[in-house]
Amino acid sequence: MFKNVIAPIQAWLLSQGKCVGCGMPLSKAKSTPYKGNNKMVTCKCNRMYVLDTKANKYRRALLSEI
Ligand SMILES: [Zn+2]
Structure with missing residues (x-):
């Protein structure tokens, strides 16, 4: 239920x-460099993201990538 409200906000923040x-x-x-043109970004709050440097877009890092 909460997810329905929070997800769009998170998507907006990431955008x-x-x-x-x-x-x-x-x-x-x-x-740090990650998989070719990507970067693994670690926030000060320890959340991790993958930056696609071509598209300049962030996404949450998957558990399997951490
Ligand atoms: Zn953070």
Whole structure:
């Protein structure tokens, strides 16, 4: 039930390049090269994201990628 409300907000935050947990711009977070053109970004709140540097889009890192 809550997921239905929160998911669009998180998607919006990510589309703005911000962490869904703390709202920090992910461009300021630590990043390491990951799978070719991607970067693994670790926020200060320990949430992890994958940045597609071609599309310049963030997504949440999957559990299997961490
Ligand atoms: Zn964060």
